[in-house]
Amino acid sequence: MVAAHSVACEVGIMKHWKIGIVLDSAKPSLGLHGLHVAFNGLPNVQVVGYVDSNEQDIEQKLAVCHAQKHYTTLEQMLDSEELDIVVICSRNPADHWPMIKPIAQRGIHMYCDKPLTLSLKEADKIIALTQKHQVKMCIAQPIRNALVFRTMKTMIDAGEIGKPLTAYGRGKCDHRGGAEDLITLGIHLMDWQRFLFGDPQSVWANISQDGKPITASTRIETVEPIGPLAGDSVMACFNFANDVRGLFESRRGLFDMQSGYIHMGLTVVGTKGTLSLRFNDSLKPVYDLRISRLPAPPEDQAAYEPVKLHETREIPGAEPLDESLCGTRNIPREPFILQANRYSAWNLIQCIENDQQPNCTPHHARNALEMIYGVFAASLSGKQVSFPLTGYETSDKSMLDNGVIDLLLRP
Incomplete structure (x- = not known):
């Protein structure tokens, strides 16, 4: 299945964006970041599918993000829906690659929580995969x-x-x-x-x-x-x-x-x-x-x-941001994160339409992770470490066991 967004954009037909959400509440978490409501109130958007293996309170969960149908697995949703974008809500980076791979292979764009991954090698795989299948991916960095x-x-x-x-x-x-x-x-x-x-x-x-x-x-x-x-x-x-x-x-x-x-x-x-x-x-x-x-x-x-803030950005046809959601289940209390999610979602849509890159891509996520790798490498080696790092390609293991550390500790 390939997301069919390009033809509609080329001939000027108003595009209706079909969104799928993956938020598995059966997995323990310290709290999520509201990605599941990022597309709420945006024009010409339909949340057609919602994945959660936990069926408790499912009608309420669907109502919060205006989702039309519940699925218990990602595979079920991908097989059943013609999706343009999938939202990956998990904050656990180990969850991301197993979802990103089948989504990208179907030509579907993504909005994904941070950290994208804990492995620079895996980050490079994600970048290569999204490029191969020509999909856009936005990482939820509110900054x-x-x-x-x-x-x-x-x-x-x-x-x-x-x-x-x-x-x-x-x-x-x-x-x-x-x-x-x-x-x-x-x-x-x-x-x-x-x-x-x-x-x-x-x-x-x-x-x-x-x-x-x-x-x-x-x-x-x-x-x-x-x-x-x-x-x-x-x-x-x-x-x-x-x-x-x-x-x-x-x-x-x-x-x-x-x-x-x-x-x-x-x-x-x-x-x-x-x-x-x-x-x-x-x-x-x-x-x-x-x-x-x-x-x-x-x-x-x-x-x-x-400092007084002045918002000059506008999303034509968007409903007002529903700040009453702040502080409810899996949504942070402060509106700036809700606001950031909305503009990230809109930025992703605009970039798909205009064949541009979102303002926070897997490249940005990878480079932020490289800074963290550099912190460990510098501390363990007792030396100042230069960027870009080298040697990390030798291992799939995360952080302290990664190849860059082994390389820098060699005499």
Whole structure:
């Protein structure tokens, strides 16, 4: 089966997009990111199929995303429906490739949650597969589509804080703090810094566990199924073009829900001021994008004021965003993620129609993952590591067991 979108676009017929959703609630998860409602309210969209092996409350699940029919397996839906796009909602990267392969082979486009994969070799396979079958794939990185992050980039590019010097990024620093935080949430910070400053040139890093540097045999138990991993504390420094440095830090157990303070976010210091944004979801108060227009170091005399956001993007014929969904099952509390999903979905549709690439592709996801690989490689080798990495092609194993680590540790 091949998605039949091109003919309709070529002759100017109004295209009705047929969407399939895969959200298997039978699998344990810390909570999903609302991808299943990304296409809600968009013009000329029909959610024709919904895959969930768990039939409990299925009518309610179908109603939330306006789905017409329930399937218990992906194969059933692919065999029964003429789909244009499939939404892969799982946050577990190990789930992605087994779904991506049959979807791409049928010429169907995809919207997929992050992290795309934990293997650079698998990321390259995904890229090659989507290119071979000429399908578009958008990765759900809210950095590239939520207004607040785009405003931050616009202000930096316009010189609002002068020349950027250093970006200070932190993970959530909760019970997953350290290496797991680097992967599950740090992937946002990696993509965020690349979005602002381009590809990194090199990285220095230190990963420790119980106060001692990790070795190739160190292991730590993870909350989510993303091992093998090591390290409960991570510090990394990336070098970007124009002498910009980007930091990432995560320590286990710093997050205190009762305090309401958020560690996760990015502060960009420039020669004329500072921009700061916390990646907030479930806690109050919500920290908006803030700017300090003082050239002093931010830890001394920064005087922050909120930045007003102005949305200029429009989706012709779209219904208003239903923010009442925020905080319901598998949908984050803060509207910016709902907004980012909507604009990601619309961007994907527009790119299919115009044969362009979405603004967050498997290439972007792969390059953010490469930054994480670089952190492990730099810490284990005790050396500054340059990008692009080499040697990872020798192994399918993830992270610490990957070939790039073995290569860099050889005498």
